[in-house]
Amino acid sequence: MHVLVTGGTGFIGSALVPRLRGDGHEVTILSRGKHADGGGVRYVQSLDALADDAGVDAVINLAGASLNGRRWTEAYKREMVASRLHTTAAVVALCRRLARPPSVLVSASAIGYYGDRGDETLDEQSSMGEGFSAELCRDWEAAAREAEALGTRVVLARLGVVLDREGGAFVELSRPFRFGIANWLGSGRQYLSWVHRADVIAAFAFLLEQEALAGPVNVTAPAPVTHRTLCAALRRRLTTLPGMPVPGFVMRIMLGEVADELLLAGQKVLPKRLEAAGFAFHYRDIDSAVGQLLGKP
Template sequence: MHILITGGTGFIGQALVPQLLGSGHRITILSRGRHRDSEQCNFVRSLNELPADNGPDAVINLAGASLAGKRWTPAYKEEIVASRVDGTRELVEFLASRAQPPRALLSASAIGYYGPRGDQPLTETAPPGLGFSSELCQAWEAEALKAEGLGVRTCLLRLGVVLDREGGALREMAMPFRFGIATWPGTGHQYLSWVHRVDVVAAMTMLLEQDDLAGAFNVTAPTPVTQREFCAAMQKQFRTLPAIPAPGPVMRLMLGEMAGELLLSGQRVEPAALEAADFTFAYPGIDRALAAVFDPQAGDRLP
Protein backbone atom coordinates (compact mmCIF):
# COMPACT_ATOMS: atom_id res chain seq x y z
CA MET A 1 0.00 0.00 0.00
CA HIS A 2 1.19 3.53 -0.80
CA ILE A 3 0.59 5.72 2.28
CA LEU A 4 0.89 9.50 2.44
CA ILE A 5 1.71 10.78 5.95
CA THR A 6 1.62 14.43 6.94
CA GLY A 7 3.67 15.20 10.05
CA GLY A 8 5.46 11.90 9.61
CA THR A 9 8.71 13.16 11.14
CA GLY A 10 7.08 14.05 14.49
CA PHE A 11 6.94 12.08 17.74
CA ILE A 12 4.26 9.63 16.59
CA GLY A 13 5.51 9.44 13.01
CA GLN A 14 9.01 8.46 14.18
CA ALA A 15 7.54 5.22 15.54
CA LEU A 16 4.78 4.73 12.96
CA VAL A 17 6.87 5.04 9.79
CA PRO A 18 9.37 2.23 10.62
CA GLN A 19 6.46 -0.04 11.56
CA LEU A 20 4.69 0.57 8.24
CA LEU A 21 7.90 0.19 6.25
CA GLY A 22 8.59 -3.08 8.06
CA SER A 23 5.17 -4.30 6.92
CA GLY A 24 6.11 -3.65 3.30
CA HIS A 25 4.21 -0.42 2.68
CA ARG A 26 5.56 2.42 0.55
CA ILE A 27 5.57 5.77 2.34
CA THR A 28 5.49 9.38 1.18
CA ILE A 29 5.98 11.96 3.94
CA LEU A 30 4.89 15.57 3.61
CA SER A 31 7.39 17.63 5.60
CA ARG A 32 8.65 21.20 5.48
CA GLY A 33 12.18 20.05 6.28
CA ARG A 34 14.71 18.52 3.92
CA HIS A 35 15.20 14.77 4.25
CA ARG A 36 16.93 12.04 2.30
CA ASP A 37 14.74 9.59 0.37
CA SER A 38 15.12 5.84 0.71
CA GLU A 39 13.92 3.02 -1.51
CA GLN A 40 10.51 2.71 0.15
CA CYS A 41 10.17 6.16 1.72
CA ASN A 42 10.32 9.51 0.00
CA PHE A 43 9.67 13.08 1.13
CA VAL A 44 7.80 15.97 -0.44
CA ARG A 45 7.58 19.56 0.76
CA SER A 46 4.30 20.24 -1.06
CA LEU A 47 1.29 18.14 -2.01
CA ASN A 48 1.74 19.41 -5.56
CA GLU A 49 4.94 17.35 -5.80
CA LEU A 50 2.91 14.13 -5.78
CA PRO A 51 2.50 12.71 -9.29
CA ALA A 52 -1.03 13.06 -10.63
CA ASP A 53 -1.16 9.45 -11.83
CA ASN A 54 0.20 7.78 -8.68
CA GLY A 55 -1.87 8.87 -5.71
CA PRO A 56 -1.76 7.29 -2.25
CA ASP A 57 -3.96 4.36 -1.27
CA ALA A 58 -4.33 5.81 2.24
CA VAL A 59 -3.50 9.04 4.08
CA ILE A 60 -2.50 9.54 7.72
CA ASN A 61 -2.79 13.16 8.82
CA LEU A 62 -0.58 13.91 11.86
CA ALA A 63 0.53 17.46 11.07
CA GLY A 64 -0.01 20.34 13.46
CA ALA A 65 1.65 22.72 15.89
CA SER A 66 1.79 21.45 19.47
CA LEU A 67 -1.04 22.50 21.78
CA ALA A 68 1.39 22.47 24.70
CA GLY A 69 4.28 23.92 22.73
CA LYS A 70 4.10 27.38 24.28
CA ARG A 71 1.81 29.91 25.93
CA TRP A 72 -1.46 30.42 24.06
CA THR A 73 -0.95 33.94 22.81
CA PRO A 74 -3.35 35.16 20.10
CA ALA A 75 -0.57 34.68 17.55
CA TYR A 76 0.17 31.11 18.66
CA LYS A 77 -3.52 30.23 18.64
CA GLU A 78 -3.64 31.37 15.03
CA GLU A 79 -0.62 29.18 14.27
CA ILE A 80 -2.29 26.15 15.88
CA VAL A 81 -5.52 26.68 13.93
CA ALA A 82 -3.65 27.23 10.66
CA SER A 83 -1.53 24.10 11.06
CA ARG A 84 -4.38 21.82 12.10
CA VAL A 85 -7.69 23.12 10.73
CA ASP A 86 -6.44 24.93 7.62
CA GLY A 87 -3.87 22.20 6.97
CA THR A 88 -6.53 19.48 7.07
CA ARG A 89 -8.82 21.52 4.80
CA GLU A 90 -6.01 21.87 2.25
CA LEU A 91 -5.30 18.14 2.47
CA VAL A 92 -8.93 17.15 1.81
CA GLU A 93 -9.18 19.68 -1.03
CA PHE A 94 -6.09 18.04 -2.53
CA LEU A 95 -7.69 14.61 -2.23
CA ALA A 96 -10.81 15.94 -3.93
CA SER A 97 -8.69 17.07 -6.89
CA ARG A 98 -7.36 13.57 -7.53
CA ALA A 99 -8.89 11.34 -10.17
CA GLN A 100 -8.82 8.49 -7.64
CA PRO A 101 -9.17 9.46 -3.96
CA PRO A 102 -7.50 7.24 -1.35
CA ARG A 103 -9.45 4.44 0.28
CA ALA A 104 -8.86 5.67 3.82
CA LEU A 105 -7.98 8.79 5.81
CA LEU A 106 -6.75 8.56 9.40
CA SER A 107 -6.79 12.09 10.81
CA ALA A 108 -5.39 13.04 14.19
CA SER A 109 -7.52 14.92 16.68
CA ALA A 110 -7.30 15.11 20.48
CA ILE A 111 -9.29 14.40 23.61
CA GLY A 112 -9.42 18.16 24.06
CA TYR A 113 -12.58 17.70 21.95
CA TYR A 114 -14.44 16.90 25.17
CA GLY A 115 -13.31 19.98 27.10
CA PRO A 116 -12.94 19.98 30.92
CA ARG A 117 -15.38 17.32 32.22
CA GLY A 118 -14.22 16.39 35.73
CA ASP A 119 -14.56 12.68 36.53
CA GLN A 120 -17.34 11.99 34.00
CA PRO A 121 -16.45 8.91 31.90
CA LEU A 122 -16.27 9.94 28.25
CA THR A 123 -16.69 7.61 25.29
CA GLU A 124 -16.83 8.61 21.64
CA THR A 125 -20.56 9.33 21.91
CA ALA A 126 -20.03 12.12 24.46
CA PRO A 127 -20.79 15.63 23.13
CA PRO A 128 -18.03 18.20 22.65
CA GLY A 129 -17.15 20.59 25.44
CA LEU A 130 -16.17 24.22 25.75
CA GLY A 131 -12.90 26.11 25.43
CA PHE A 132 -10.26 26.73 22.79
CA SER A 133 -9.02 23.15 22.53
CA SER A 134 -12.56 21.79 22.13
CA GLU A 135 -13.47 24.34 19.47
CA LEU A 136 -10.19 23.59 17.70
CA CYS A 137 -10.82 19.83 17.66
CA GLN A 138 -14.41 20.27 16.46
CA ALA A 139 -13.28 22.42 13.53
CA TRP A 140 -10.35 20.10 12.84
CA GLU A 141 -12.55 17.01 12.73
CA ALA A 142 -15.18 18.78 10.60
CA GLU A 143 -12.58 19.39 7.89
CA ALA A 144 -11.42 15.77 7.98
CA LEU A 145 -14.97 14.44 7.76
CA LYS A 146 -15.45 16.23 4.44
CA ALA A 147 -13.40 13.38 2.98
CA GLU A 148 -16.39 11.08 3.54
CA GLY A 149 -18.14 12.98 0.75
CA LEU A 150 -15.39 11.75 -1.57
CA GLY A 151 -16.07 8.15 -0.63
CA VAL A 152 -13.04 8.00 1.66
CA ARG A 153 -13.34 5.92 4.82
CA THR A 154 -12.43 8.39 7.55
CA CYS A 155 -11.20 7.69 11.09
CA LEU A 156 -10.77 10.47 13.66
CA LEU A 157 -8.01 9.72 16.17
CA ARG A 158 -8.76 11.47 19.46
CA LEU A 159 -5.34 11.14 21.01
CA GLY A 160 -4.64 11.29 24.72
CA VAL A 161 -1.28 12.23 26.22
CA VAL A 162 1.17 9.99 24.34
CA LEU A 163 3.98 8.53 26.47
CA ASP A 164 7.34 7.12 25.38
CA ARG A 165 11.01 7.65 26.01
CA GLU A 166 12.05 9.62 22.93
CA GLY A 167 10.03 12.76 23.54
CA GLY A 168 6.46 13.98 23.64
CA ALA A 169 4.79 15.33 26.77
CA LEU A 170 6.59 12.91 29.10
CA ARG A 171 9.89 14.68 28.57
CA GLU A 172 8.55 17.79 30.34
CA MET A 173 6.41 15.85 32.80
CA ALA A 174 9.38 13.79 33.99
CA MET A 175 11.78 16.70 34.46
CA PRO A 176 10.99 17.52 38.13
CA PHE A 177 11.07 13.83 39.04
CA ARG A 178 14.55 13.52 37.54
CA PHE A 179 15.65 16.23 39.98
CA GLY A 180 14.02 14.44 42.91
CA ILE A 181 10.86 16.56 43.01
CA ALA A 182 7.53 14.73 42.92
CA THR A 183 4.62 16.97 42.03
CA TRP A 184 1.22 17.27 40.40
CA PRO A 185 -0.60 20.30 38.96
CA GLY A 186 -3.31 22.00 41.03
CA THR A 187 -5.47 19.73 43.17
CA GLY A 188 -4.19 16.58 41.45
CA HIS A 189 -7.71 15.13 41.31
CA GLN A 190 -8.14 15.94 37.60
CA TYR A 191 -7.86 12.99 35.23
CA LEU A 192 -4.99 12.34 32.84
CA SER A 193 -6.02 10.21 29.86
CA TRP A 194 -2.77 8.78 28.54
CA VAL A 195 -1.59 6.14 26.06
CA HIS A 196 1.75 4.50 25.29
CA ARG A 197 3.11 5.31 21.85
CA VAL A 198 3.36 1.58 21.05
CA ASP A 199 -0.42 1.34 21.39
CA VAL A 200 -0.94 4.46 19.26
CA VAL A 201 1.01 2.85 16.42
CA ALA A 202 -0.81 -0.46 16.84
CA ALA A 203 -4.22 1.25 16.83
CA MET A 204 -3.36 3.22 13.70
CA THR A 205 -2.17 0.07 11.97
CA MET A 206 -5.41 -1.72 12.80
CA LEU A 207 -7.57 1.19 11.65
CA LEU A 208 -5.57 1.41 8.44
CA GLU A 209 -6.10 -2.25 7.63
CA GLN A 210 -9.72 -2.88 8.68
CA ASP A 211 -12.05 -1.49 6.02
CA ASP A 212 -15.14 -1.73 8.23
CA LEU A 213 -13.88 0.77 10.84
CA ALA A 214 -14.71 4.48 10.58
CA GLY A 215 -15.67 7.44 12.75
CA ALA A 216 -14.20 8.70 16.02
CA PHE A 217 -11.79 6.62 18.11
CA ASN A 218 -10.46 7.59 21.52
CA VAL A 219 -6.80 6.57 21.35
CA THR A 220 -6.25 6.37 25.10
CA ALA A 221 -5.39 3.59 27.52
CA PRO A 222 -8.42 1.94 29.19
CA THR A 223 -7.25 3.08 32.66
CA PRO A 224 -7.01 6.89 32.91
CA VAL A 225 -5.44 8.11 36.16
CA THR A 226 -5.67 11.23 38.27
CA GLN A 227 -2.65 13.50 38.35
CA ARG A 228 -1.95 12.32 41.90
CA GLU A 229 -2.02 8.70 40.74
CA PHE A 230 0.31 9.58 37.89
CA CYS A 231 2.67 11.22 40.38
CA ALA A 232 2.64 8.08 42.55
CA ALA A 233 3.42 5.93 39.49
CA MET A 234 6.31 8.21 38.55
CA GLN A 235 7.70 7.95 42.09
CA LYS A 236 8.11 4.22 41.51
CA GLN A 237 10.57 5.09 38.72
CA PHE A 238 12.51 7.87 40.48
CA ARG A 239 13.84 8.52 43.97
CA THR A 240 12.12 11.71 45.09
CA LEU A 241 11.24 13.83 48.09
CA PRO A 242 7.62 13.65 49.36
CA ALA A 243 5.21 14.95 46.75
CA ILE A 244 4.09 18.56 46.72
CA PRO A 245 1.53 20.20 44.40
CA ALA A 246 2.28 22.90 41.85
CA PRO A 247 -0.24 25.60 42.84
CA GLY A 248 -2.90 26.32 40.23
CA PRO A 249 -2.66 30.13 40.50
CA VAL A 250 1.08 29.99 39.89
CA MET A 251 0.62 27.75 36.85
CA ARG A 252 -2.06 30.06 35.43
CA LEU A 253 0.26 33.03 35.95
CA MET A 254 3.12 31.26 34.17
CA LEU A 255 1.23 29.48 31.37
CA GLY A 256 -2.08 31.35 31.06
CA GLU A 257 -5.09 29.79 29.39
CA MET A 258 -3.15 26.69 28.36
CA ALA A 259 -2.58 25.73 32.01
CA GLY A 260 -6.29 25.95 32.76
CA GLU A 261 -7.37 23.75 29.84
CA LEU A 262 -4.56 21.21 29.60
CA LEU A 263 -3.07 20.88 33.08
CA LEU A 264 -5.48 22.04 35.78
CA SER A 265 -8.54 20.34 34.29
CA GLY A 266 -8.86 16.98 32.60
CA GLN A 267 -10.95 14.35 30.90
CA ARG A 268 -11.65 10.77 31.96
CA VAL A 269 -11.66 9.25 28.49
CA GLU A 270 -12.44 5.63 27.66
CA PRO A 271 -11.47 3.90 24.36
CA ALA A 272 -14.88 2.30 23.82
CA ALA A 273 -14.68 2.17 20.01
CA LEU A 274 -11.25 0.53 19.98
CA GLU A 275 -12.32 -2.02 22.58
CA ALA A 276 -15.49 -2.77 20.56
CA ALA A 277 -13.17 -3.50 17.61
CA ASP A 278 -11.29 -6.02 19.82
CA PHE A 279 -8.14 -3.94 20.02
CA THR A 280 -5.72 -5.24 22.66
CA PHE A 281 -3.57 -2.72 24.50
CA ALA A 282 0.05 -3.69 25.13
CA TYR A 283 0.13 -1.19 28.00
CA PRO A 284 -3.30 -0.89 29.62
CA GLY A 285 -1.97 0.27 33.01
CA ILE A 286 0.21 3.24 33.92
CA ASP A 287 2.74 1.32 36.06
CA ARG A 288 3.71 -1.06 33.27
CA ALA A 289 3.69 1.74 30.69
CA LEU A 290 6.09 3.90 32.72
CA ALA A 291 8.27 0.92 33.54
CA ALA A 292 8.52 0.19 29.81
CA VAL A 293 9.62 3.78 29.23
CA PHE A 294 12.18 4.13 32.03
CA ASP A 295 13.19 0.49 32.65
CA PRO A 296 12.18 -1.68 29.68
CA GLN A 297 13.32 -4.98 31.24
CA ALA A 298 11.25 -4.34 34.38
CA GLY A 299 8.30 -3.26 32.22
CA ASP A 300 8.30 -6.58 30.44
CA ARG A 301 8.07 -8.42 33.77
CA LEU A 302 5.01 -6.54 35.05
CA PRO A 303 1.52 -7.96 34.43
Protein backbone atom coordinates (compact mmCIF):
# COMPACT_ATOMS: atom_id res chain seq x y z
CA MET A 1 0.00 0.00 0.00
CA HIS A 2 1.22 3.52 -0.80
CA VAL A 3 0.51 5.70 2.26
CA LEU A 4 0.76 9.49 2.28
CA VAL A 5 1.47 10.89 5.76
CA THR A 6 1.11 14.59 6.57
CA GLY A 7 3.00 15.60 9.70
CA GLY A 8 5.13 12.50 9.26
CA THR A 9 8.17 13.99 11.02
CA GLY A 10 6.29 15.04 14.17
CA PHE A 11 5.81 13.38 17.56
CA ILE A 12 3.43 10.71 16.29
CA GLY A 13 4.48 10.59 12.65
CA SER A 14 8.15 9.93 13.42
CA ALA A 15 7.15 6.74 15.26
CA LEU A 16 4.38 5.77 12.83
CA VAL A 17 6.44 5.84 9.63
CA PRO A 18 8.84 3.04 10.75
CA ARG A 19 5.79 0.93 11.63
CA LEU A 20 4.28 1.52 8.19
CA ARG A 21 7.56 0.59 6.51
CA GLY A 22 7.80 -2.50 8.71
CA ASP A 23 4.33 -3.50 7.55
CA GLY A 24 5.57 -3.32 3.95
CA HIS A 25 3.96 -0.03 2.93
CA GLU A 26 5.53 2.56 0.65
CA VAL A 27 5.43 5.96 2.37
CA THR A 28 5.36 9.55 1.14
CA ILE A 29 5.70 12.25 3.79
CA LEU A 30 4.50 15.83 3.44
CA SER A 31 6.93 17.98 5.41
CA ARG A 32 7.86 21.64 5.36
CA GLY A 33 11.52 20.76 5.86
CA LYS A 34 13.91 19.29 3.30
CA HIS A 35 14.75 15.61 3.76
CA ALA A 36 16.57 13.08 1.61
CA ASP A 37 14.47 10.25 0.19
CA GLY A 38 15.48 6.72 1.11
CA GLY A 39 14.46 3.44 2.68
CA GLY A 40 11.13 3.35 0.89
CA VAL A 41 10.25 6.87 2.09
CA ARG A 42 9.79 9.87 -0.19
CA TYR A 43 9.46 13.46 1.06
CA VAL A 44 7.49 16.27 -0.58
CA GLN A 45 7.12 19.86 0.55
CA SER A 46 3.87 20.35 -1.33
CA LEU A 47 1.08 18.01 -2.39
CA ASP A 48 1.41 19.56 -5.85
CA ALA A 49 4.54 17.40 -6.21
CA LEU A 50 2.32 14.32 -6.44
CA ALA A 51 1.19 13.47 -9.97
CA ASP A 52 -2.44 12.70 -10.77
CA ASP A 53 -1.48 9.05 -11.26
CA ALA A 54 0.58 8.85 -8.03
CA GLY A 55 -1.39 5.82 -6.85
CA VAL A 56 -1.92 6.90 -3.24
CA ASP A 57 -3.89 4.14 -1.52
CA ALA A 58 -4.26 5.73 1.91
CA VAL A 59 -3.68 9.03 3.68
CA ILE A 60 -2.86 9.58 7.36
CA ASN A 61 -3.36 13.24 8.23
CA LEU A 62 -1.41 14.33 11.32
CA ALA A 63 -0.50 17.91 10.44
CA GLY A 64 -1.19 20.73 12.86
CA ALA A 65 0.52 23.22 15.18
CA SER A 66 0.73 21.94 18.76
CA LEU A 67 -2.20 22.88 21.01
CA ASN A 68 0.10 23.11 24.02
CA GLY A 69 3.02 24.58 22.14
CA ARG A 70 2.72 28.00 23.76
CA ARG A 71 0.27 30.54 25.19
CA TRP A 72 -2.88 30.91 23.08
CA THR A 73 -2.68 34.41 21.70
CA GLU A 74 -5.22 35.28 19.02
CA ALA A 75 -2.45 34.99 16.44
CA TYR A 76 -1.44 31.51 17.62
CA LYS A 77 -5.07 30.37 17.69
CA ARG A 78 -5.35 31.42 14.05
CA GLU A 79 -2.17 29.43 13.33
CA MET A 80 -3.57 26.32 15.06
CA VAL A 81 -6.76 26.56 13.01
CA ALA A 82 -5.05 27.29 9.70
CA SER A 83 -2.43 24.54 10.10
CA ARG A 84 -5.20 21.97 10.46
CA LEU A 85 -7.92 23.21 8.14
CA HIS A 86 -5.67 24.31 5.29
CA THR A 87 -3.67 21.09 5.27
CA THR A 88 -6.82 18.95 5.48
CA ALA A 89 -8.45 20.93 2.67
CA ALA A 90 -5.30 20.41 0.58
CA VAL A 91 -5.44 16.66 1.28
CA VAL A 92 -9.06 16.50 0.14
CA ALA A 93 -8.20 18.55 -2.97
CA LEU A 94 -5.46 16.02 -3.74
CA CYS A 95 -7.94 13.16 -3.32
CA ARG A 96 -10.22 14.86 -5.87
CA ARG A 97 -7.34 15.35 -8.30
CA LEU A 98 -5.98 11.82 -8.19
CA ALA A 99 -7.04 9.50 -10.97
CA ARG A 100 -8.03 7.01 -8.25
CA PRO A 101 -8.96 8.53 -4.87
CA PRO A 102 -7.41 6.89 -1.80
CA SER A 103 -9.50 4.11 -0.29
CA VAL A 104 -9.07 5.52 3.23
CA LEU A 105 -8.22 8.78 4.98
CA VAL A 106 -7.35 8.48 8.67
CA SER A 107 -7.44 12.06 9.92
CA ALA A 108 -6.27 13.00 13.39
CA SER A 109 -8.63 14.85 15.70
CA ALA A 110 -8.71 15.08 19.49
CA ILE A 111 -10.88 14.39 22.50
CA GLY A 112 -11.02 18.16 22.91
CA TYR A 113 -14.12 17.68 20.74
CA TYR A 114 -16.02 16.71 23.90
CA GLY A 115 -15.08 19.79 25.92
CA ASP A 116 -14.80 19.84 29.71
CA ARG A 117 -17.25 17.14 30.88
CA GLY A 118 -16.23 16.36 34.48
CA ASP A 119 -16.72 12.68 35.33
CA GLU A 120 -19.30 12.00 32.59
CA THR A 121 -18.38 8.83 30.69
CA LEU A 122 -17.97 9.65 26.99
CA ASP A 123 -17.78 7.58 23.82
CA GLU A 124 -18.10 8.28 20.11
CA GLN A 125 -21.86 8.82 20.41
CA SER A 126 -21.41 11.64 22.94
CA SER A 127 -22.23 15.18 21.90
CA MET A 128 -19.77 17.93 21.09
CA GLY A 129 -18.69 20.13 23.99
CA GLU A 130 -17.97 23.84 24.24
CA GLY A 131 -14.86 25.95 23.84
CA PHE A 132 -12.12 26.67 21.32
CA SER A 133 -10.78 23.09 21.26
CA ALA A 134 -14.23 21.62 20.61
CA GLU A 135 -14.92 24.04 17.77
CA LEU A 136 -11.48 23.43 16.26
CA CYS A 137 -12.01 19.65 16.29
CA ARG A 138 -15.49 20.03 14.82
CA ASP A 139 -14.22 22.09 11.90
CA TRP A 140 -11.15 19.87 11.41
CA GLU A 141 -13.34 16.77 11.21
CA ALA A 142 -15.80 18.45 8.87
CA ALA A 143 -12.96 19.35 6.50
CA ALA A 144 -11.77 15.72 6.44
CA ARG A 145 -15.27 14.37 5.82
CA GLU A 146 -15.38 16.22 2.50
CA ALA A 147 -13.45 13.21 1.13
CA GLU A 148 -16.42 10.92 1.79
CA ALA A 149 -18.11 12.27 -1.35
CA LEU A 150 -15.27 10.69 -3.35
CA GLY A 151 -15.97 7.22 -1.94
CA THR A 152 -13.03 7.45 0.47
CA ARG A 153 -13.53 5.88 3.89
CA VAL A 154 -12.84 8.65 6.41
CA VAL A 155 -11.80 7.78 9.96
CA LEU A 156 -11.65 10.58 12.52
CA ALA A 157 -9.08 9.47 15.11
CA ARG A 158 -9.87 11.41 18.28
CA LEU A 159 -6.60 11.25 20.17
CA GLY A 160 -6.31 11.41 23.92
CA VAL A 161 -3.25 12.80 25.73
CA VAL A 162 -0.40 10.83 24.16
CA LEU A 163 2.26 9.67 26.64
CA ASP A 164 5.82 8.73 25.72
CA ARG A 165 9.25 9.11 27.29
CA GLU A 166 10.64 10.88 24.20
CA GLY A 167 8.37 13.91 24.32
CA GLY A 168 4.85 15.18 24.73
CA ALA A 169 2.81 15.55 27.91
CA PHE A 170 4.49 12.85 29.98
CA VAL A 171 7.86 14.58 29.94
CA GLU A 172 6.29 17.75 31.35
CA LEU A 173 3.96 16.00 33.83
CA SER A 174 6.70 13.80 35.26
CA ARG A 175 9.49 16.41 35.48
CA PRO A 176 8.70 17.65 39.04
CA PHE A 177 8.55 14.04 40.28
CA ARG A 178 12.05 13.39 38.97
CA PHE A 179 13.21 16.23 41.24
CA GLY A 180 11.37 14.78 44.23
CA ILE A 181 8.28 17.00 44.03
CA ALA A 182 4.92 15.27 43.62
CA ASN A 183 2.10 17.46 42.36
CA TRP A 184 -1.14 17.49 40.44
CA LEU A 185 -2.87 20.20 38.47
CA GLY A 186 -5.70 22.18 40.06
CA SER A 187 -8.04 20.00 42.10
CA GLY A 188 -6.50 16.86 40.62
CA ARG A 189 -9.98 15.41 40.25
CA GLN A 190 -10.26 16.20 36.54
CA TYR A 191 -9.95 13.17 34.27
CA LEU A 192 -7.00 12.56 31.97
CA SER A 193 -7.90 10.37 29.00
CA TRP A 194 -4.41 9.21 28.12
CA VAL A 195 -2.92 6.75 25.64
CA HIS A 196 0.60 5.37 25.23
CA ARG A 197 2.26 6.40 21.97
CA ALA A 198 2.94 2.74 21.13
CA ASP A 199 -0.81 2.08 21.20
CA VAL A 200 -1.46 5.15 19.04
CA ILE A 201 0.91 3.79 16.40
CA ALA A 202 -0.70 0.35 16.54
CA ALA A 203 -4.17 1.92 16.36
CA PHE A 204 -3.37 3.92 13.21
CA ALA A 205 -2.02 0.78 11.51
CA PHE A 206 -5.17 -1.06 12.63
CA LEU A 207 -7.51 1.66 11.32
CA LEU A 208 -5.91 1.51 7.87
CA GLU A 209 -6.99 -2.11 7.55
CA GLN A 210 -10.43 -2.08 9.21
CA GLU A 211 -12.75 -1.46 6.29
CA ALA A 212 -15.84 -1.47 8.52
CA LEU A 213 -14.62 1.44 10.65
CA ALA A 214 -15.44 4.99 9.57
CA GLY A 215 -16.33 8.22 11.32
CA PRO A 216 -15.17 9.12 14.84
CA VAL A 217 -12.97 6.63 16.71
CA ASN A 218 -11.59 7.46 20.16
CA VAL A 219 -7.91 6.59 20.49
CA THR A 220 -7.60 6.55 24.27
CA ALA A 221 -6.63 3.86 26.78
CA PRO A 222 -9.59 1.93 28.25
CA ALA A 223 -8.90 3.24 31.78
CA PRO A 224 -8.84 7.04 32.02
CA VAL A 225 -7.56 8.39 35.34
CA THR A 226 -7.69 11.56 37.40
CA HIS A 227 -4.57 13.66 37.78
CA ARG A 228 -4.32 12.51 41.40
CA THR A 229 -4.31 8.89 40.24
CA LEU A 230 -1.53 9.66 37.79
CA CYS A 231 0.37 11.32 40.63
CA ALA A 232 -0.01 8.18 42.74
CA ALA A 233 1.26 5.98 39.89
CA LEU A 234 4.38 8.16 39.54
CA ARG A 235 5.00 8.20 43.30
CA ARG A 236 4.96 4.40 43.40
CA ARG A 237 8.13 4.47 41.31
CA LEU A 238 9.82 7.74 42.23
CA THR A 239 10.80 8.98 45.68
CA THR A 240 9.10 12.31 46.33
CA LEU A 241 7.91 14.66 49.03
CA PRO A 242 4.18 14.46 49.90
CA GLY A 243 1.95 15.52 47.03
CA MET A 244 0.62 19.03 46.62
CA PRO A 245 -1.49 20.82 44.00
CA VAL A 246 -0.44 23.44 41.50
CA PRO A 247 -3.29 25.91 42.11
CA GLY A 248 -5.56 26.65 39.19
CA PHE A 249 -5.17 30.42 39.52
CA VAL A 250 -1.38 30.08 39.19
CA MET A 251 -1.77 28.05 36.02
CA ARG A 252 -4.21 30.59 34.60
CA ILE A 253 -1.75 33.41 35.26
CA MET A 254 1.06 31.44 33.61
CA LEU A 255 -0.79 29.90 30.66
CA GLY A 256 -4.09 31.72 30.22
CA GLU A 257 -6.71 29.91 28.15
CA VAL A 258 -4.48 26.83 27.76
CA ALA A 259 -4.91 26.10 31.47
CA ASP A 260 -8.72 26.10 31.34
CA GLU A 261 -9.02 24.25 28.03
CA LEU A 262 -6.32 21.58 28.37
CA LEU A 263 -4.99 21.24 31.90
CA LEU A 264 -7.75 22.06 34.38
CA ALA A 265 -10.48 20.62 32.16
CA GLY A 266 -11.09 16.91 31.86
CA GLN A 267 -12.80 14.23 29.83
CA LYS A 268 -13.45 10.61 30.76
CA VAL A 269 -13.31 9.11 27.27
CA LEU A 270 -13.57 5.42 26.37
CA PRO A 271 -12.37 3.76 23.11
CA LYS A 272 -15.68 1.97 22.56
CA ARG A 273 -15.50 1.53 18.78
CA LEU A 274 -11.81 0.61 18.70
CA GLU A 275 -12.25 -2.17 21.25
CA ALA A 276 -15.46 -3.41 19.63
CA ALA A 277 -13.51 -3.81 16.38
CA GLY A 278 -11.02 -6.09 18.15
CA PHE A 279 -8.10 -3.74 18.82
CA ALA A 280 -5.96 -4.92 21.75
CA PHE A 281 -4.23 -2.23 23.82
CA HIS A 282 -0.76 -3.09 25.05
CA TYR A 283 -0.98 -0.49 27.83
CA ARG A 284 -4.50 -0.66 29.22
CA ASP A 285 -3.88 0.93 32.65
CA ILE A 286 -1.81 3.85 33.85
CA ASP A 287 0.35 1.74 36.16
CA SER A 288 1.74 -0.43 33.36
CA ALA A 289 2.22 2.63 31.13
CA VAL A 290 4.07 4.64 33.78
CA GLY A 291 6.25 1.64 34.59
CA GLN A 292 7.33 1.35 30.98
CA LEU A 293 7.82 5.08 30.52
CA LEU A 294 10.02 5.38 33.60
CA GLY A 295 11.83 2.11 32.92
CA LYS A 296 10.66 0.85 36.31
CA PRO A 297 8.16 -2.02 35.70
